[in-house]
Amino acid sequence: MVPLCARGHGITLCLYAVIGIAALAAAGLTTPASAKRHRDAQRIETVDARPLGVPLMAIVSLSDQRLTIYDADGWILRAPVSTGQAGYETPAGIYSVLQKEEEHYSNLYDDASMPYMQRITWSGIALHSGPLPGYPASHGCIRMPHEFAERLFEMAKIGMRVIVARTGVHPVSIDHPTLFKPKLVRADSAVETLTAHWGAAHLDVEAATLGAASPGTNVPGEAGPEVPLVTWTSIAEAKVEEAAAAAKKALAARMDAAKMTMDAARHLRAAEAAKYRAAAKLRVAEGALMAANSSMAIQSAETMKSEALTGLALAESQLETAKAEERLKADTAAHAREDAREAETVKVQALEASREALRMTSPVSIFISRKTQRLYVRQSLQPVYESPVTIRDPDKPIGTHIYTVLGYAKGGADLRWSAVSMPASWTGDMLGQNSKPGYGDEDDAGPAPLEAGGAMAALGRVEIPHNIADRISEIISPGSSLIISDEGMSAETGDGTEFVIIMSGEPQGAIKRRRRDPEAYGRYGHQYNRSHGRPPAYAPSYDDGNPFFPW
Numbered sequence: 324m325v326p327l328c329a330r331g332h333g334i335t336l337c338l339y340a341v342i343g344i345a346a347l348a349a350a351g352l353t354t355p356a357s358a359k360r361h362r363d364a365q366r367i368e369t370v371d372a373r374p375l376g377v378p379l380m381a382i383v384s385l386s387d388q389r390l391t392i393y394d395a396d397g398w399i400l401r402a403p404v405s406t407g408q409a410g411y412e413t414p415a416g417i418y419s420v421l422q423k424e425e426e427h428y429s430n431l432y433d434d435a436s437m438p439y440m441q442r443i444t445w446s447g448i449a450l451h452s453g454p455l456p457g458y459p460a461s462h463g464c465i466r467m468p469h470e471f472a473e474r475l476f477e478m479a480k481i482g483m484r485v486i487v488a489r490t491g492v493h494p495v496s497i498d499h500p501t502l503f504k505p506k507l508v509r510a511d512s513a514v515e516t517l518t519a520h521w522g523a524a525h526l527d528v529e530a531a532t533l534g535a536a537s538p539g540t541n542v543p544g545e546a547g548p549e550v551p552l553v554t555w556t557s558i559a560e561a562k563v564e565e566a567a568a569a570a571k572k573a574l575a576a577r578m579d580a581a582k583m584t585m586d587a588a589r590h591l592r593a594a595e596a597a598k599y600r601a602a603a604k605l606r607v608a609e610g611a612l613m614a615a616n617s618s619m620a621i622q623s624a625e626t627m628k629s630e631a632l633t634g635l636a637l638a639e640s641q642l643e644t645a646k647a648e649e650r651l652k653a654d655t656a657a658h659a660r661e662d663a664r665e666a667e668t669v670k671v672q673a674l675e676a677s678r679e680a681l682r683m684t685s686p687v688s689i690f691i692s693r694k695t696q697r698l699y700v701r702q703s704l705q706p707v708y709e710s711p712v713t714i715r716d717p718d719k720p721i722g723t724h725i726y727t728v729l730g731y732a733k734g735g736a737d738l739r740w741s742a743v744s745m746p747a748s749w750t751g752d753m754l755g756q757n758s759k760p761g762y763g764d765e766d767d768a769g770p771a772p773l774e775a776g777g778a779m780a781a782l783g784r785v786e787i788p789h790n791i792a793d794r795i796s797e798i799i800s801p802g803s804s805l806i807i808s809d810e811g812m813s814a815e816t817g818d819g820t821e822f823v824i825i826m827s828g829e830p831q832g833a834i835k836r837r838r839r840d841p842e843a844y845g846r847y848g849h850q851y852n853r854s855h856g857r858p859p860a861y862a863p864s865y866d867d868g869n870p871f872f873p874w
Contacts, residue, residue, distance in 0.1 A: 367471050368401040375399045378475070379727060379802065380484045381450070382743065383465055384491040385415065388458065390450075390467060392475065393494060395729040395739070395801070402471040405455045406487075407463040412830035415745070416813065417725060417806060418443035418485040419821035420450075421704075423476060438469065439476040443485050444815045444823065446834065450475070450485070463832065482686065482704070482821060484804065486725060486743055489829065494727070494741035495775045501782040502726060502740050502805070506796035507552035556800065559680035562673070569673040573666035580659035587652030594645035598638035605631035686728075686802035689795060690822045691785055693721050694811040698787065700795065704819050713786040723808040723824060724778045730801045738799065742778035745826065781807045 369375075376394030383390045385406055392400040407413040422442040437451040452473070453466030460466075465487075467475070486492070608628035615621040688701045693714050700708040714721065722744060729739040785807060787795075808824050815823040815834070825831060 366403060367468055370397070370399050375478070378479050378483055379729070380486065380494065380743075381475075381479075382492060383413070383485070383487045384489075385413065385459075385487065386490045389491070390465065391493070392478075398493070400471070400475070402468050403455055403457075405453065405457075405461055405466040406459045407461050407832060408459045410832045411462045412459075412832040413448065413461070413463050413465060413487055414825045414831040414834050415487050415489050415829040416823065416825035417723070417808075418448075418487065418815075418823055420479055420481055420483045420485065421445065421820055423479075423481065425476065437464070439467075439472040441476065441479060444834070445817065445820065446815060448834070463834070482802070484725070484727065484821075486745075488745055492743050492745060494743050495778075497726065497740050497742040497775045497778055499740075499779055499782040501785055501787070502738070503792065503796045503799045503803075504737055505731070505735060505799060506793060508558070508797050509550045509552060510558070556684050559677070559684045562677040562680040566670070566673040566677040569666070569670040573663065573670040576659065576663035576666040580656055580663045583652055583656035583659050587649045587656060590652075591642075591645045591649045594638070594642040598635065598642050601631065601635035601638040605635050607631070683798055684800055686800060686804070687795065687798055688804050688806070688821055690806045690808070690812065690824070691787075692811050693717060693807075693809045698791065699812070699822070701822060702798075704821060708791075710788065710791060712788075715784045715786070720809050721781050721784060721807060722777055723810060723826065724781045724806070726778070726782075726805040726807075728799060728801050728803045738801075742775060744777050744781075 373396065376396060376399065378392045378394055378399070380393045381390055382393070383404060383406065388404055388406065390402055390404045391398050420441045420443060422440075424440045424442075426438065437449060437453070440449045440451040442449045448463050448465075450465045450467060450472070452469040453461065453464070455466055455468060605628065608624060608631040612621065612624035612628055615624045682703055685703050690699045690701075691697075691712055691714070692699070696711060696714060696717060698710050698712040699706065724745070725743045727741050727743075729741055731737070732739045806822055806824060810824050810827055813823040813825040813834075815825070825834065
């Protein structure tokens with residue numbers, strides 16, 4: 324068909340046709356490719372068949388430009404994203420949420436708005452709301468739909484794992500003897516016991532020769548009944564209850580001391596006021612007596628004076644009694660204040676113990692690097708331990724695998740684990756056979772490049788010293804993780820971060836362009852390296868000769 328404007332109907336008719344098409348498009352009766360791409364770029368999916376749990380992990384697929392959020396039972400939210408454009412590529416790797424800020428502006432790129440920002444590197448890569456053109460377009464950040472970013476901001480917590488992968492990987496269920504299992508500890512175990520054990524373990528001394536019992540055992544031949552074995556969670560809960568009771572007792576002691584002091588002062592002031600009023604009445608009576616000019620007036624004034632003298636004597640006696648009582652009450656109040664001070668000291672100690680116990684139950688992260696042949700431990704975003712580790716066939720690639728504790732199993736006697744695998748080479752073959760996906764499997768997510776077979780093979784190549792495995796098993800809890808990788812720690816790993824592992828074979832434009840202070844980035848790697856001596860000032864202190872942070 325020949326267009327109307329080409330058949331001699333005039334430019335006006337042609338213009339009407341163009342306007343009509345535009346109106347149809349505006350009304351949604353046509354679907355331009357750009358409009359469809361924009362709608363697809365905003366599409367958010369959610370699981371409605373079950374309640375949403377606490378987000379444990381976010382996985383970003385660079386090839387699919389999609390982000391999926393997982394809780395302990397599978398994926399719960401999914402949305403398109405826009406990652407780093409050419410030259411500013413978002414590096415594939417393992418991160419975690421370090422900081423959250425609802426209203427944030429970039430200090431690198433023209434004060435650009437970054438709503439619902441969740442930082443994953445201190446150098447500036449973050450999840451945040453932003454425009455989604457349907458392809459990588461950011462300077463390295465991961466842009467999300469506004470509604471999705473707001474929702475995730477409310478749900479996610481500091482420490483949530485963020486995995487950036489080239490393709491659509493996803494978690495699978497896994498069980499292996501190398502994975503840690505919960506271990507009970509003595510009910511009377513103290514935080515200092517485990518801390519001291521880490522110090523001894525660093526010296527490569529076997530648990531049997533430490534000169535003290537392991538926190539998880541009862542001492543043979545010890546007098547009295549055996550101490551029951553419990554979890555660190557139970558100890559933490561007991562410490563919290565003790566702290567609450569101590570705080571309540573300290574408050575009651577302070578109130579008792581204050582009441583006694585105020586009562587003593589009030590009674591004394593009342594007796595003094597009574598004496599003042601009695602003295603005033605006497606002065607009035609004496610004045611009336613002096614002014615009396617008749618026998619009747621004199622008699623009345625003398626009676627008034629006599630009564631005033633009696634009242635004053637009584638008031639003075641009551642004042643002396645009140646002073647004596649005030650001294651006694653002052654002594655009692657002083658004792659009460661001393662009790663309050665002691666109760667406050669106990670409260671402070673109990674609160675500190677409860678904080679330490681709760682910290683002991685916070686998720687722990689373990690990283691095993693084939694590159695350095697070492698095991699590292701972090702808890703509460705701080706390094707606490709490192710030691711050599713044995714990896715069989717150390718010259719052979721092992722890939723990068725993230726194992727996450729989903730929850731307790733068998734009534735708390737075991738743990739449920741998932742694994743996400745990022746192979747050493749996305750085009751090469753890996754060890755082990757693929758197994759049937761379990762947790763987190765999705766029909767439309769595409770196959771993970773490495774299912775549980777590769778993750779199982781990696782675990783089979785690692786030998787963790789028994790005493791270290793025991794200590795970790797005592798504090799392992801849901802949300803904890805184990806990373807096994809060919810890579811070493813990224814320079815992004817530092818004070819106030821989880822382990823940051825960046826895939827060396829992937830584009831890293833966003834990281835490289837942000838390294839404006841190479842020396843500052845280099846310092847991050849010194850946290851675990853004893854050859855560099857003490858860490859920078861912003862990091863926790865080392866004990867002399869012992870590169871440990873208190874557990």
